[in-house]
Amino acid sequence: IGLSYAIEDAVEDFSGFIWTDATRGYFHQMAYCMRTWVKAVRTIAD
16 A cells, blocks of 8 residues: 555655656556455455
């Protein structure tokens, strides 16, 4: 879970031609999916 939040924080500070709103959005979406996956696995494990 911590990694997903760290990714979201980090991409906001990255700069360069590749770091567009779309690129940042991709990483935010990926981080959200990481948290959703962890939640699903925890639900199955319980």
